[in-house]
Amino acid sequence: MENRMKLEFLSKSANEGFARAAVAAFVSQLDPTLEELADIKTAVSEAVTNAIVHGYGHPDGIVTITCELLQTQVKIKITDCGQGIEDIALATQPLYTRSPDAERSGMGFTVMETFMDSMVVESTLGQGTIVTLTKEIGTIS
Amino acid sequence: MEIALTLNQRTLIVSLSGELDHHGAEQIRTLIERAITEKDVKNLIFDFSALSFMDSSGIGMIIGRYKLIKSIGGGVALVCTNPRMKKLVTMSGLSRLISVYSTVDQALSEVKGA
Numbered sequence A: 001m002e003n004r005m006k007l008e009f010l011s012k013s014a015n016e017g018f019a020r021a022a023v024a025a026f027v028s029q030l031d032p033t034l035e036e037l038a039d040i041k042t043a044v045s046e047a048v049t050n051a052i053v054h055g056y057g058h059p060d061g062i063v064t065i066t067c068e069l070l071q072t073q074v075k076i077k078i079t080d081c082g083q084g085i086e087d088i089a090l091a092t093q094p095l096y097t098r099s100p101d102a103e104r105s106g107m108g109f110t111v112m113e114t115f116m117d118s119m120v121v122e123s124t125l126g127q128g129t130i131v132t133l134t135k136e137i138g139t140i141s
Numbered sequence B: 001m002e003i004a005l006t007l008n009q010r011t012l013i014v015s016l017s018g019e020l021d022h023h024g025a026e027q028i029r030t031l032i033e034r035a036i037t038e039k040d041v042k043n044l045i046f047d048f049s050a051l052s053f054m055d056s057s058g059i060g061m062i063i064g065r066y067k068l069i070k071s072i073g074g075g076v077a078l079v080c081t082n083p084r085m086k087k088l089v090t091m092s093g094l095s096r097l098i099s100v101y102s103t104v105d106q107a108l109s110e111v112k113g114a
Helices: A015-030 A035-055 A108-115 B024-040 B058-070 B085-090 B106-113
Strands: A003-010 A060-072 A072-080 A118-124 A128-136 B004-008 B011-020 B041-054 B078-080 B099-101
Touching: A003 A015, A003 A118, A015 A060, A015 A072, A015 B024, A035 A060, A035 A072, A035 A108, A035 A128, A035 B011, A035 B041, A035 B085, A108 A118, A108 B085, A118 B078, B004 B024, B011 B024, B011 B058, B011 B106, B024 B058, B041 B058, B041 B085, B041 B106, B058 B085, B078 B106, B085 B106
Parallel strands: B011 B041, B041 B078, B078 B099
Antiparallel strands: A003 A060, A060 A072, A072 A128, A118 A128, B004 B011
16 A cells, blocks of 8 residues: 655644545555554644644644655655654653643653654754654554 | 533533534633633543544643643533543543543532542
């Protein structure tokens, strides 16, 4: 199975549900288990929320998701052109949040790492952030 | 997401169904804060047994309300049976702050006895 899709939407919080549902529907072609699909939905929801809340912080930005299916692997890239992350090592630590007053739990990156097989974060200050998530479908990891 | 608020004496039960994310968490926060102020609420029970999805925004929302209820001397409990949500609750350390139950009745007897 080889397939690819690209999704663009405004950085409005109302689009969080749309984004994870769209990715889940696309990944369904690989016939994942309900658990695998729930893992992917949760990780995508975290990445999209980060892009909306921390990347932009306003509803006029564009969040882009590309999703590639290659045999049994799914690769999801969530991109924002927002303010970027100054210290990725610090930002990906469990319980770290840049917005302690906004009731963020600081668990977003930890959830992505735990529920997916791999997570790579690339960021440039003032230019934006790319989070790449991969997961093998149909294998016990 | 659907939200139902039920008052049992001074315990507010917040029952959610559907999907809880950052977008929905903002709505719930406002509703709960209003109910706590207007109804003289002391304890809070989050009933997530009918919730089909939650990300870490749900954890942040619970922690925020936990701080508020603790400041007025009340108790908070969570009703949750979904293994993935329970994993989030454990990972975040939330399970060290509040107890997780399988039914609302169990949670009610716990917070009222506290």
